[in-house]
Amino acid sequence: MTEIDRSIPFIETHHHLWELDRFHYDWLTDPGWPGHNALLGDYKMIRSTIGAPWRFFKEFYGANVIKSVHVEAAYAGPDALEETVWLEQVAQEFGFPNALVVFCDIEADGAEAKLDEHLAASDRVRGVRIRAHPQDGGGAAFKAGYQALAKRNLSYELNASPGVILSGRDVAAAFPDTQVILGHAGFPVQRDDDYFKLWRSEISALAEVEHVSAKVSGFGMADNRWTVDSIRPWVLHMIEAFGPERIMFGTNWPVDILYATYLEQTDAYRRIIAEAGFSREEQEAMLHRNAERLYRI
DSSP states (O other), rough: OOOOOOOOOEEEEEOOOOOOOTTTGGSSTTTOOOOHHHHHOOOOGGSSSSGGGHHTTHHHHHHEEEEEEEEOOOOOSSOOOHHHHHHHHHHHHSSSSOOEEOOOEEEEETTHHHHHHHHHHHHTTTEESSSSTTTTOOOHHHHHHHHHHTTOEEEEEEOOTTTTTHHHHHHHHHHHHHEEEGGGGGOOOOSSSHHHHHHHHHHHHHHSSEEEEEEOOOGGGTOOTOOHHHHHHHHEEEEEHHHHHGEEEOOOOOOGTTSOHHHHHHHHHHHHHHTTOOOOOHHHHHIIIHHHHHOOO
């Protein structure tokens, strides 16, 4: 077994933070959402203070994490701008996160003004994630909001599973000025052979669009008892499809802490790419340099 080399810095490209006594998140309210309970198992442990910044950032030291990217956590309050304002305060206090992927309803009236409010609240805002990518590719309002991201040098965080990934591919191909970053490796929610073939096909098709990059993260949500060997083929296909120059890694903390420690997750990625024979330069690209370039951090 390959010894884990943690000398290469790691940029955490997909994590969440929350303070439940400050903000409301429907899915983090007891007894949890039925769909989340079915997918995640019993997730009561994370409906707690575990999402607080001080609980998370101490995990970084052993894993050699140098920077992080926060992804909106499905805040359900009156205005998602509140989350951005709070995260800017967190970043000033702790030095993390270094980039923010915020929620903004890009189809809504006044979407462009709301994007500008997020940017005014924090100069760390780098992208937008909506709850789910439209399966039909979206209407005129969606496409206008999508194009508005490029005008502000913001990426579109593609939140799509197999069956919707190709819609994301088509929109990305139609609007090449908007940088696209696929989240959670396309969120594969099943683990049978037929589903793997479907996922693999759609990932390969998406990767043909050159301005789409991807984050490998979140495998524990559908593979609650994952091992290095169980996630290896998924990780390696992502790299095969996108190439080492368009891949980043994340842990989906604190959700995936339900299934493994933080260090077990980051070490798994390090082990897989080392054992696959990628050069040190390629490993550096995937573990931190791509994130530095794509998130400008």
